[in-house]
Amino acid sequence: MRAPVDYAALLPQVGLAAADGPHLLAAAAGSWARLCAARHDLSQETWPEGLAIFALGSLGRLEASPASDLDLAVVYRRGACDHDAAERARPRAVDRLRALGFDVADKTFRRPLALEALLGEIGGHGDSNEHLTYRALLLTEGAWLAEPAQARAAVDALFGAYTRDTIARGRYLSALSNDLQRYYRTVCVDYRFKVDVVGKAWALRNLKLRHSRKLWHLANLVLFCWAAQQPDDDAREPLIAAHLGDPPLARVILGISALGGARLCAPLCASYDRFLGALADPARRRRLDLLSHAERARDPDYRELHANAERFDAAAQAILAHLWEHSRAHLLRFGLL
Amino acid sequence: MPPAIVFDLIGVLAEPSWRELAPGRLLALRPDRAQLLERLHAGGHRLLVASNLYARWADHLRASPGPLRRVDAWLFSSQLGVAKPEPAFFARLLEHVPRGSLFIDDTAANCEAAAAAGLAALWAWPGRDLEGAIDRALAAPCGAPTS
Numbered sequence: 001m002r003a004p005v006d007y008a009a010l011l012p013q014v015g016l017a018a019a020d021g022p023h024l025l026a027a028a029a030g031s032w033a034r035l036c037a038a039r040h041d042l043s044q045e046t047w048p049e050g051l052a053i054f055a056l057g058s059l060g061r062l063e064a065s066p067a068s069d070l071d072l073a074v075v076y077r078r079g080a081c082d083h084d085a086a087e088r089a090r091p092r093a094v095d096r097l098r099a100l101g102f103d104v105a106d107k108t109f110r111r112p113l114a115l116e117a118l119l120g121e122i123g124g125h126g127d128s129n130e131h132l133t134y135r136a137l138l139l140t141e142g143a144w145l146a147e148p149a150q151a152r153a154a155v156d157a158l159f160g161a162y163t164r165d166t167i168a169r170g171r172y173l174s175a176l177s178n179d180l181q182r183y184y185r186t187v188c189v190d191y192r193f194k195v196d197v198v199g200k201a202w203a204l205r206n207l208k209l210r211h212s213r214k215l216w217h218l219a220n221l222v223l224f225c226w227a228a229q230q231p232d233d234d235a236r237e238p239l240i241a242a243h244l245g246d247p248p249l250a251r252v253i254l255g256i257s258a259l260g261g262a263r264l265c266a267p268l269c270a271s272y273d274r275f276l277g278a279l280a281d282p283a284r285r286r287r288l289d290l291l292s293h294a295e296r297a298r299d300p301d302y303r304e305l306h307a308n309a310e311r312f313d314a315a316a317q318a319i320l321a322h323l324w325e326h327s328r329a330h331l332l333r334f335g336l337l
Numbered sequence: 338m339p340p341a342i343v344f345d346l347i348g349v350l351a352e353p354s355w356r357e358l359a360p361g362r363l364l365a366l367r368p369d370r371a372q373l374l375e376r377l378h379a380g381g382h383r384l385l386v387a388s389n390l391y392a393r394w395a396d397h398l399r400a401s402p403g404p405l406r407r408v409d410a411w412l413f414s415s416q417l418g419v420a421k422p423e424p425a426f427f428a429r430l431l432e433h434v435p436r437g438s439l440f441i442d443d444t445a446a447n448c449e450a451a452a453a454a455g456l457a458a459l460w461a462w463p464g465r466d467l468e469g470a471i472d473r474a475l476a477a478p479c480g481a482p483t484s
Contacts, residue, residue, distance in 0.1 A: 003356040043363050050368065080368065148353035149365035152463075157369070159464030238445075238462035 004032040005062050005247050013257055014265040021269055023277035031062040035143055041096055042146040050080025052151035053093050060141035061247045065280035069103040074112035075154050086112035115154050119161045129186055136183035139244055163237055173240060174334050177224050184217040203288040203302055210309035211275040218316050219248035221335050222255035225327035261322040267315035274308050339381045341434040346388035348443030349461045351398060364398055371404040373468055378407040387430055389414040389421055422450035439474055
C-alpha cells in the first residue's frame, strides 16, 4: 500500500455514491492520517540498522478508528541488527506511539522477529503459526511505520520467497495462495481456542471473523482468480504484487470489476460500512466485549451486527458465485481442492 | 565494456514514495539495492539515476557515504524540465548513455517509453527478483527484449 485508498472513487464503480460509505471513508481517511502521524513521530528517533517497524491489523488495512488497537510488528535482518537491539527498540516505539494516543496491543506481535526466520523454512518443521501470521499479514496489510527502505526490502523479500522457488512455486503462485488460505484457517481455529479454552471475550472476535477476516480471505481468492485470467506468469505476478497490499475491500472491488461483476460489490460494501461504523463506537465495542454467549439473542447490538454478518455472507456468496462462473478452474483447483 | 545501467530512484533503489509522507529525512537506500549497486559497480558498469523526484529531496542521499557514491550521473526531471515518461526525458537521457543501455523503473509506463526510445527496459514491479532479472538481461544478447 503506497497511497491512501480512495473509496470515494471506488464506490461509484460498484453503483454506490460516496455518501453510501461514510464509515469506510472515515476509516480510510482517519487511518491514513494516523499512519502519517505515527510515521512522522517515529522518524524523530534513530532506529537500529536493519530494523523495520510495521502497523498490521485495521490500521494497516486503513480500516481503523480511534477505538481500534494497534498491532505493531518489528522485523529485523540478522547480521545487520541483533535480536537484543531489536528487543530494545520495540518499547521505544511503543512508548512514542502510546504518547500519540495509540492503544498498542502487547499480544501476538510482542517480540521482534528476524526476517530470515520468516523466509527460511516455509512449510517446514521450523515454520510456526507465528511465522505464518507475520508473513501473511506483512504481505497483505503491513504498513511501514519506521524505516521504509528496510520495510520495503523486507516485504519484497517475503514475496520473493514465493516467486523465486523453481520447483514448488507452480503457476499462479500457488504456494503463496496456500499460505494465505492456511493463515485464514488458522485464525478460524484459533478463535475456538481463545474463546472456549482461554475464555476470552467472544462477541467482537466472532463478528470480526464474520466480517473483516472473511473479507480478507475473499479478497485473496478474488485477487488470485483475477490473476489466473492473465496470459502468463509475467503478467500474473506483477498483478498480485501490485494489489496484495491493497485494503481487502479495494482488492475485491478492483478484482471483481476486472472480472465484470462490479455491481455485486455494492451489498458487500454496504454491510462492511455498517460493520466499521459499529466498530468505531467505543461504547458498543465495550458492550460487546462484556456480552455473554447466553445473552446474545437479547442484545440489540449483537443482533444487529449478527444480521449484518448474514447480509455480508450473502454478498460474499454472490461474489464467489461470480468467481465460480468466471474463474472456475482456478477456484476449484487452487481455492477448494 | 559492460553496459551502462540506469535506475529509477524511488521504488527501485530507495524508499519511501512521496505519496507515503516522505520528508527528506525518511528517504533511505534499500539494503538489498545497496549490495546490488556495489556488485554492479565492481563489475565495471556505469551507473546512473534517472528520477522524477525533486532533486533537493535526494540531496542527502547523494551526499551519503554509502553505495550511492557509485552513481556516475544523476538526472532529475526537475532539473531537466521534462519528466518520465515524456519522450523528451529519454532524449536527454540518451545524451548520457548509448541506446541499448539497461533502464530499470517501477512504473510500467516509464519502461514502455524507455523501450520506445531504444533502451532495454526492465520493469521493477514490487517483489520482483530484480537482481536475477538484471543478471538475465545483462546475459541476453544485445538488443534482446526485456520486460
